[in-house]
Amino acid sequence: MKTRRIVLFLLLAGTVLLFAGGQEEAPTQEYPPEMDAWLKEAELGPYEGTQDWAEIEAKAREEGEVIVYSSSSRIAIVAEAFEATYPGIKVTYYDLGSVQAVEKTIQEQEAGLYNADIITTGGSGQVIYELLENNRIVNFVPDTVGDQIPKELKEPLLARITEGYIFLYNTEVYGDTPPIKNIWELTTPKWKGKSVIKTPLESLSNLMGICTIVQHADEMAAAYKRLTGKEIELSPGVPDAGYEWLYRLLHNDLIILKSGSKVAAASGKKGQKAPPIAITNYTYIRYNASKDYVNREITPLDPVENIVTPIYTAIARQAAHPNAAKLMTAFLLGDPSIDKNTVIEKPYTEGRSLEILQGLAPYYEPGSTSPRDTVPLAEGGELWYQLKAWYVDPEFMWYESPKVLDFWVQEAAQ
Numbered sequence: 001m002k003t004r005r006i007v008l009f010l011l012l013a014g015t016v017l018l019f020a021g022g023q024e025e026a027p028t029q030e031y032p033p034e035m036d037a038w039l040k041e042a043e044l045g046p047y048e049g050t051q052d053w054a055e056i057e058a059k060a061r062e063e064g065e066v067i068v069y070s071s072s073s074r075i076a077i078v079a080e081a082f083e084a085t086y087p088g089i090k091v092t093y094y095d096l097g098s099v100q101a102v103e104k105t106i107q108e109q110e111a112g113l114y115n116a117d118i119i120t121t122g123g124s125g126q127v128i129y130e131l132l133e134n135n136r137i138v139n140f141v142p143d144t145v146g147d148q149i150p151k152e153l154k155e156p157l158l159a160r161i162t163e164g165y166i167f168l169y170n171t172e173v174y175g176d177t178p179p180i181k182n183i184w185e186l187t188t189p190k191w192k193g194k195s196v197i198k199t200p201l202e203s204l205s206n207l208m209g210i211c212t213i214v215q216h217a218d219e220m221a222a223a224y225k226r227l228t229g230k231e232i233e234l235s236p237g238v239p240d241a242g243y244e245w246l247y248r249l250l251h252n253d254l255i256i257l258k259s260g261s262k263v264a265a266a267s268g269k270k271g272q273k274a275p276p277i278a279i280t281n282y283t284y285i286r287y288n289a290s291k292d293y294v295n296r297e298i299t300p301l302d303p304v305e306n307i308v309t310p311i312y313t314a315i316a317r318q319a320a321h322p323n324a325a326k327l328m329t330a331f332l333l334g335d336p337s338i339d340k341n342t343v344i345e346k347p348y349t350e351g352r353s354l355e356i357l358q359g360l361a362p363y364y365e366p367g368s369t370s371p372r373d374t375v376p377l378a379e380g381g382e383l384w385y386q387l388k389a390w391y392v393d394p395e396f397m398w399y400e401s402p403k404v405l406d407f408w409v410q411e412a413a414q
Contacts, residue, residue: 042322059323066324071121122311159310164282165209187248214242268293282367332359
């Protein structure tokens with residue numbers, strides 16, 4: 001029990017995403033003296049003022065480097081493209097994963113080391129609760145595209161992309177019509193042993209997806225009644241319909257894997273007789289093109305079709321290269337000239353497409369969207385805005401995800 005609690009605590013530390021909208025103006029923030037002096041010199045936070053991009057670029061070239069802590073391995077592609085665009089500015093990057101990106105930042109700063117310039121990560125409530133609220137990062141929104149980003153995706157922190165969590169099925173076996181219309185069907189005898197997921201014990205995105213479904217207990221109860229015509233009856237010790245769905249799913253021989261790519265393969269590979277439904281990250285639908293899979297989004301699906309999460313980017317406290325960090329932040333969001341009519345052709349990470357997508361290029365794919373409302377969707381992701389979506393709730397994730405994880409551990413073991 002003690003070991004399990006430790007595991008749950010560590011997972012919780014890297015779990016929460018924050019969508020903040022409609023918040024009241026915060027009071028003037030007080031900063032430690034050394035940070036305040038740095039903010040003033042770097043023209044960040046309360047000293048930001050007008051963003052002079054010619055001056056920012058000139059100072060960035062003088063700094064000569066930008067150091068990035070990232071949760072994504074695709075930062076390597078971003079680094080190469082940035083260096084080609086801005087010769088003389090070196091990109092040093094660390095592919096750390098979401099939890100380690102936060103932990104490394106905290107550990108270093110507590111030791112008085114301010115090594116990073118940019119922190120870009122998702123899946124971590126500590127980005128807000130440990131980094132932002134403890135003055136370990138600073139929000140910076142490039143004014144070149146700031147008016148193209150809705151408030152909830154730039155306050156209190158800038159989201160450089162948003163991603164989804166959905167249900168996929170195999171079109172070779174089931175055709176153009178999805179085999180289920182209600183997620184409660186996955187808990188029925190017909191679908192026993194025929195749904196697959198990556199364990200939330202090793203995947204923050206899967207944890208967020210499961211927790212968000214559990215959170216919407218009232219909607220889940222209503223969906224159950226629409227499917228069966230009956231009010232839901234809860235199993236002993238199960239508190240509500242959200243947990244009941246998870247309980248029944250786990251007890252219906254849910255296939256639990258340790259790899260998201262294997263989950264996508266389980267549902268999407270050709271030549272199967274009875275492939276399972278995948279509960280997984282939307283971006284894995286890209287394997288249809290790269291691996292010849294035949295996955296497709298399940299829609300219509302009652303009560304939800306997509307769970308949406310942001311991936312944040314911020315400038316680290318007392319960054320040694322603040323102007324290079326500003327330049328990289330703008331680069332991550334793509335060329336300001338992109339609009340809904342811009343033609344962006346494959347391959348996205350080469351040629352003209354790379355020139356205009358810039359740091360967005362390796363993330364420009366189905367199931368991933370720019371926070372800018374002017375950027376068209378990638379080919380194959382046209383359904384994004386049509387899917388019924390729930391958004392990850394930071395408060396629920398922060399306070400309730402340990403209960404969900406505890407429930408998962410207990411029921412998965414039975």
